[in-house]
Amino acid sequence: xSFLRLTAATATALLFGYVFAGCSNSPRAVxxxxxxxxxxxxxxxxxTLKDGDGKVVHLADYKGKVVLLDxxxxxxxxxxxxxxxxxxxxxxxxxxxxxxxxxxxxxxxWEVVKPYIAKIGVNYRILAGNDMTAxxxxxxxxxxxxxxxxRTGKIAAVHVGLASKKDFEDGIExxxxxxxxxxxxxxxxxxxxxxxxxxxxx
Amino acid sequence: MCLTLxxxxxxxxxxxxxxxxxxxxxDALEAxxxxxxxxxxxxxSNTPSDETLIPLSVTWKSAGALExxxxxxxxxxxxxxxxxxxxxxxxxxxxxVVAHFKVAANAPAGPGVAVGQVxxxxxxxNTCFPPKVAEISVPYSVK
Numbered sequence: 352x353s354f355l356r357l358t359a360a361t362a363t364a365l366l367f368g369y370v371f372a373g374c375s376n377s378p379r380a381v382x383x384x385x386x387x388x389x390x391x392x393x394x395x396x397x398x399t400l401k402d403g404d405g406k407v408v409h410l411a412d413y414k415g416k417v418v419l420l421d422x423x424x425x426x427x428x429x430x431x432x433x434x435x436x437x438x439x440x441x442x443x444x445x446x447x448x449x450x451x452x453x454x455x456x457x458x459x460x461w462e463v464v465k466p467y468i469a470k471i472g473v474n475y476r477i478l479a480g481n482d483m484t485a486x487x488x489x490x491x492x493x494x495x496x497x498x499x500x501x502r503t504g505k506i507a508a509v510h511v512g513l514a515s516k517k518d519f520e521d522g523i524e525x526x527x528x529x530x531x532x533x534x535x536x537x538x539x540x541x542x543x544x545x546x547x548x549x550x551x552x553x
Numbered sequence: 554m555c556l557t558l559x560x561x562x563x564x565x566x567x568x569x570x571x572x573x574x575x576x577x578x579x580d581a582l583e584a585x586x587x588x589x590x591x592x593x594x595x596x597x598s599n600t601p602s603d604e605t606l607i608p609l610s611v612t613w614k615s616a617g618a619l620e621x622x623x624x625x626x627x628x629x630x631x632x633x634x635x636x637x638x639x640x641x642x643x644x645x646x647x648x649x650v651v652a653h654f655k656v657a658a659n660a661p662a663g664p665g666v667a668v669g670q671v672x673x674x675x676x677x678x679n680t681c682f683p684p685k686v687a688e689i690s691v692p693y694s695v696k
């Protein structure tokens with residue numbers, strides 16, 4: 352499964368109507384929405400992916416829960432920083448209607464993914480990603496890319512690149528708290544999220 | 554020659570033009586292939602710190618009248634990135650890989666081009682990008 356060619360910046364712009372891509376060769380900090388107001392949230396695309404046991408999984412199976420959908424790969428260092436956080440969040444919040452889903456984008460698939468998740472004892476469901484799902488989520492050319500999806504199946508936040516643990520915790524807490532989309536506007540993380548240069552990622 | 558103008562861009566690493574090499578049958582030749590990593594980015598070295606990381610590697614598809622092609626990579630730097638326990642073995646900035654050829658004993662006189670590819674995987678401090686492959690070429694002349 353090879354990656355699609357849309358940049359993460361383009362993807363995010365398409366999904367959320369924000370254009371924050373630059374033209375320099377350097378990574379740049381961007382205003383990444385933490386949790387969007389309910390009225391601004393878009394439907395999260397449904398997908399059909401398989402887990403490590405070959406079981407078919409749809410995002411729709413998780414309607415009614417808050418979902419953290421993490422696109423990652425075994426070759427991605429920043430992804431490996433976040434995975435232990437997500438394990439902790441899964442442990443803390445699984446009884447409150449929260450699930451983490453990891454979508455592994457390794458070309459080699461389970462051959463490399465299974466040993467890795469076994470080694471670190473991932474406690475949430477890992478799915479084998481594919482082009483169709485990546486395209487539905489805007490290309491996902493940069494990893495990690497993580498979506499927070501509310502109980503109604505709408506995308507409440509997206510983080511491109513290594514974000515802060517607190518941002519995830521706050522976002523999850525806000526979505527779990529009221530069950531309904533919040534109206535609190537957008538929280539901006541100026542420092543942590545990075546979007547690749549839209550012109551150079553192919 | 555302006556490397557920037559001659560370079561092929563592919564993701565966050567560019568391949569510069571390798572200078573032409575020349576020799577007689579049986580001669581050993583060295584070809585320096587310039588590679589340039591975008592500022593703020595790194596690629597894994599040929600010997601990454603972790604088995605799951607994808608090394609930079611050069612392979613030859615068609616060496617023409619040249620034989621061998623074993624590649625010498627530069628010494629990597631070890632850089633620490635936020636959240637990772639171990640420093641990563643990486644290449645940054647501009648560097649050369651050197652390909653070692655021998656002109657074949659039966660090589661016809663004249664020009665040719667050895668063609669290969671470099672596979673790499675680039676990241677910055679927060680984000681990683683899918684593995685990519687860029688074409689490399691070494692022009693040569695058999696005297």
